[in-house]
Amino acid sequence: MKLLYFAKIREVLKKSEETVSLPSNIITAGDLIDYLMNLDDSYKIAFEDKKFFIAVDEEFVKMDFIITNSKEIAIFPPVTGG
């Protein structure tokens, strides 16, 4: 599974993307965030303020969205378009 990061989150994690193999108990987008936060402190810093959005296949999803068949997940701060 490919993870994409943007803006402040990309800067905190010092990477714009990575490929991960998730354990089978990671079912939802929320599980993924918890998993990453337990993996390394940089994720904890990136996600601890809970100010982020998740997009799967370029669509916003909620934390309970099932990601087991997802190929690409983007995690980014609130957008400031326009």
Place this chain on the structure above:
Amino acid sequence: MIKTKIQSEIFNIVDEMKEISGSKANGATVSFIGSVRDLKSENLKTLEIEHFPKMAEKVLNKTAQYAYKNWGLSQCIIIHRYGKLNVNDPIVLIITSSPHRKEAFKANEYIIDFLKTNAPFWKKENTEKRSYWVNQKD
């Protein structure tokens, strides 16, 4: 006609208006340009705009499609820039045309409001002293 575009280079409103003026269905055309404004307390050097290309294209297109249908537009153009911009540089251009003015105004306002909170672009302000990401506003 619907046209959406994401580009780093500056857009030319005159060229875009030429595309609009050819349609007989237009009684009203509204154009909006959002630009880089200076800061109150310190001088802005540059504004960097980062974006998620695939998703931004989708969001712009879907927003234009929705506005086109919902307000019965005859034309809708959205152009959004990314990259390093200076004070006063244009960021976004929205042109909406319809037979009557009300729909063109309403659709245009809807589009810019929607993009503010849904289009995956992020702005970073660079001043002489610091750099920081801009927070989402209404």
